[in-house]
Amino acid sequence: MAKWGEGDPRWIVEERADATNVNNWHWTERDATNWSSEKLSALLLGVSVENEEGTCEVTEVSKVEGEASINNRKGKLIFFYEWNLKATWTGESKEGVKNKGTIEVPNLSDENDMEDLDISISLNKDEPETPMSALMKTKGADKIREVLGSYVGYLKTEFTQGMILPTANGMSSIQPSSQSKAKVDKTQICSSGSTVAPVNTGVKIPTCKFSIRERFLTSPADLYRVFLHQEMVQAFTHAPATVEGERGGKFRLLDGNVFGEFTDLVPEEKIVMKWRYNNWPCEHYATISMTFLDRSSETELKVECRGVPENEEERTKEGWKRYYFEAIKQTFGYGARLF
Known part of the structure; x- marks a missing residue:
């Protein structure tokens, strides 16, 4: 028997407050099947594309068959998912001519890259070929591939919370598994940190507040x-993003790395929201107040941030400047001088 202090560190339990699964050494598994089924249905339903000739929309998700799970071994997360999907799409031309067809995805799997995903789009029997079917087979297929890619991102961020337990120093670490071949889009705003939220250890964290101002060449x-x-x-x-633009509405963007809830909305004047990065301590949100001020030909946006973890201040500032302010100006042509 080893002397006190000389044992294998993987089995030293006295340094863990809960003395559970020390250093994440043991195998743990979480079934993600039910969660995935609901997530896939929600992501697919309502997907729409349009062009100058008409619009197409996914109006029903008729089959979501398969399974998904996440395994943790030695601090490494291993993702498994395999799905067979079927949905109905409806198209309508500008002249009012309607089409209906099916979408089939037989091989959404961790063994296949997203760009290799087989998406079969067809018209129902006796439906005539129209420009709407061509729209669905091109832009529609791309949009479906995009939202299914976001499912993989949500699986690797939203559903994995709490699987990697804190070690002796209270921190958790995640090693990406080489066994999962599915590729996820770049993390963007959350690139400097882990995409998995640590569990809540009940420790108060020091926070800060700051404000940022910016001007845009557009109206409030x-x-x-x-x-x-x-x-x-x-x-x-x-x-891909999910945005419920109403009071109490949820939002999730940048592959699930930023999410929160709108707590107060004053049209054209103010937005208040609970906002967080995915890797902040569990359930910790900053309060973001955005005030829109009319400056004649410009709009001044004042963003006040309260409750931001002290060690996240600079990252949060830079994230807002780069992935909100600069991105909005470049995308919509609202560029103006720095304030």
Whole structure:
């Protein structure tokens, strides 16, 4: 028997407050099947594309068959998922001619790269070929591939919270698994940190507050809409997003690395929200107040941030400047001098 202090550090339990799964050494597994089924249905339903000839939309998700799970071994997360999906799409031309067809995805799997995903789009029997079917087979297929890629991102961020337990120093670490071949888009705003949220250890953290001002060559009304419309958020972040633009509505963007809730909305004047990076301590949100001020031909945006973890101050400032302010100006042409 080893002397006190000389044992294998993997089995030293007295340094862990809960003395559970020390250093994340043991195998743990979490079933993600039910969560994935709901997430896939929610992501696919309502997907729409349009051009000058008409619009197409996913109106029903009829089959979501498969399974998904996440395993933790020695601090490494291993992702497994395999899905067979089927949905209905409806198209309508500018002249009012309607089409209906099916979408099939037989091989959404961790063994296949997203660019190799097989997406089959067809018309129902006796439906005539129209420009709407061509639209769905091109832009529609690309949009479906995009939202299914975001499912993989959510699986690796949202659903993994708490799987890597804090070690003796209270921190958790994640080693990406080489066994999962699925590729996820770049992390963007959260690139300097882990994409998995540590569990809540009940320790108070020091926070700070700061404000940022910026001017945009547009009206308060137009700038206000940019933050509340899902399509506009996806445009300036260049990534899938979920935005419920109402009081109490949730938002999630940049592959799930930023999310929160709108707590107060004053049209064209103010947005208040609970906001956080995914890797902040569990359930810790900053309060972000955005005030839109009319400056004649410009809009001055004042962003006040309270409750930001002290060690995240500079990163949060730079993230807002780069991935909100600069991205919005470049995307919508609202460029103005720095304030």
